[in-house]
Amino acid sequence: MENLYSLTAHELRELIDKKSLEPSRILDEIFKRIELLDDKIKAFVLVNKLNAKAETKIGKLFGIPVLIKDNICVKDENTTCASKILEGFKPPYDATVIKKLKLEGAVLIGKANMDEFAFGSSCETSFYGPTKNPWDLERIPGGSSGGSAAAVAADETILALGSDTGGSIRQPASLCGVVGLKPTYGRVSRYGLIAFASSLDQIGPIAKDVKDAALLLNVIAGHDEMDSTSVDLPVPDYRKSLVKDVKGLRIGVPKEYFVKGIDKDVEEAIKKAINILKDLGAKTIDISLPHTEYALSTYYIVAPAEASSNLARFDGVQYGFRAKDAKDLIDMYVQTRSQGFGNEAKRRILLGTYCLSSGYYDAYYLKAQKVRTKIKEDFDNAFGSLCDCIITPTSPTPAFKIGERIEEPLSMYLSDIYTIPANLAGLPAMSVPCGFSKNNLPIGMQILAKPFAEETIFRTAYTFEQVTDFHKKKPKL
Ligand code: GLN
Numbered sequence: 001m002e003n004l005y006s007l008t009a010h011e012l013r014e015l016i017d018k019k020s021l022e023p024s025r026i027l028d029e030i031f032k033r034i035e036l037l038d039d040k041i042k043a044f045v046l047v048n049k050l051n052a053k054a055e056t057k058i059g060k061l062f063g064i065p066v067l068i069k070d071n072i073c074v075k076d077e078n079t080t081c082a083s084k085i086l087e088g089f090k091p092p093y094d095a096t097v098i099k100k101l102k103l104e105g106a107v108l109i110g111k112a113n114m115d116e117f118a119f120g121s122s123c124e125t126s127f128y129g130p131t132k133n134p135w136d137l138e139r140i141p142g143g144s145s146g147g148s149a150a151a152v153a154a155d156e157t158i159l160a161l162g163s164d165t166g167g168s169i170r171q172p173a174s175l176c177g178v179v180g181l182k183p184t185y186g187r188v189s190r191y192g193l194i195a196f197a198s199s200l201d202q203i204g205p206i207a208k209d210v211k212d213a214a215l216l217l218n219v220i221a222g223h224d225e226m227d228s229t230s231v232d233l234p235v236p237d238y239r240k241s242l243v244k245d246v247k248g249l250r251i252g253v254p255k256e257y258f259v260k261g262i263d264k265d266v267e268e269a270i271k272k273a274i275n276i277l278k279d280l281g282a283k284t285i286d287i288s289l290p291h292t293e294y295a296l297s298t299y300y301i302v303a304p305a306e307a308s309s310n311l312a313r314f315d316g317v318q319y320g321f322r323a324k325d326a327k328d329l330i331d332m333y334v335q336t337r338s339q340g341f342g343n344e345a346k347r348r349i350l351l352g353t354y355c356l357s358s359g360y361y362d363a364y365y366l367k368a369q370k371v372r373t374k375i376k377e378d379f380d381n382a383f384g385s386l387c388d389c390i391i392t393p394t395s396p397t398p399a400f401k402i403g404e405r406i407e408e409p410l411s412m413y414l415s416d417i418y419t420i421p422a423n424l425a426g427l428p429a430m431s432v433p434c435g436f437s438k439n440n441l442p443i444g445m446q447i448l449a450k451p452f453a454e455e456t457i458f459r460t461a462y463t464f465e466q467v468t469d470f471h472k473k474k475p476k477l
Contacts, residue, residue, distance in 0.1 A: 006474065037156060040477075043146075045126075065159070076092075097161060109157060119344045161203055197306035243462065246282040247282070249281070251283065252391070254287050298375065301351075316340070347409065
């Protein structure tokens with residue numbers, strides 16, 4: 001039999017249901033795998049070997065190992081956002097998604113490395129040092145959910161949770177060759193997700209295939225009275241959308257996404273993928289999303305503005321790290337924040353505070369919110385009458401080298417040029433493996449749909465997966 005760690009959650013569930021597999025065997029294998037590989041990959045900031053067990057023997061995820069991004073609160077377990085400022089912080093409560101996972105029998109095996117407070121696209125801003133891409137250990141896994149994506153790709157976990165503010169689930173999924181979904185804003189509760197930008201953040205699944213992503217979304221989605229932005233709509237059973245059928249599906253292909261700067265291999269892979277869907281009966285429609293060029297600058301006003309406000313709570317008084325030997329209270333705040341935050345976090349706090357300050361608020365923040373509405377209207381128009389989904393690349397390039405962009409924030413920010421619009425507009429979007437570059441690095445295709453139309457995304461992605469095997473390829477480790 002194949003190694004258990006290389007199977008998907010739905011394959012393992014079948015074996016468990018047939019009583020031919022004891023879940024503890026999966027765990028043994030997974031922890032051995034982590035021990036063997038994680039010194040190299042560094043996807044974990046915490047391995048929860050001692051108390052990893054299912055809290056119930058029933059449930060949709062009974063016995064399935066799940067890795068949690070380190071910005072999601074797990075009761076009594078270190079939750080640091082990969083920042084020194086939260087050193088030693090153990091939340092007194094579970095995030096809603098964690099409660100739901102526990103109720104369904106999932107086994108939480110640890111916390112995943114990430115960019116500090118989810119600021120980044122490479123996992124290099126982590127206080128604990130970078131995670132490596134399993135396909136090439138000299139390259140970044142993407143970010144900020146790089147630990148989650150790398151661990152899924154390296155079979156160090158079966159499923160993982162990430163969070164996505166501007167691409168942090170989809171971009172690392174793409175660069176590591178796995179499936180990642182950012183749900184519609186409001187589909188999944190953010191209660192217990194340590195906030196980066198509250199109007200953009202969503203938690204979502206990272207998985208080995210589309211079916212596993214559906215399984216995990218089924219568990220975490222739904223209204224939560226603890227999050228007033230979660231939406232009170234019934235949650236469909238996403239497994240029902242797993243049908244091989246794209247006949248008549250109208251795929252929008254936005255011309256603004258295929259311009260200079262895009263890597264040749266990426267462009268080719270996406271075009272081939274679209275043709276595969278066409279051969280199966282989908283239609284393509286050339287569309288225009290004219291405000292795309294403003295998305296990056298809009299995001300880098302809105303996201304840091306919200307982040308600067310959200311991060312004000314880390315002052316050394318209530319949580320985590322506190323600087324020693326301060327002269328007085330003000331000095332304690334200053335020392336704690338100076339020593340506790342890394343460079344990128346400081347950059348975001350400065351940018352955000354500036355944009356929100358009186359005198360600049362109208363010129364930056366208010367203006368950005370207006371442009372955000374324009375960007376959303378572009379999508380409303382496209383989904384209104386022209387197309388059912390939109391397909392684009394997830395990232396303009398495959399994984400880049402560690403160190404290549406860290407000194408140049410702007411080149412790093414450009415990694416998310418294709419993923420940011422979905423967050424600004426609140427749309428669901430998934431990255432699915434769709435090819436490899438000439439030097440054998442994974443390439444992901446992004447599928448977007450209108451709000452709460454995750455089912456369209458699942459159907460499209462599942463159909464594609466049925467006729468391709470990119471998702472089955474494994475890195476040599
Ligand atoms: N890379 C983007 C940023 O640094 C998005 C991060 C995210 O989605 N958390 O803001």
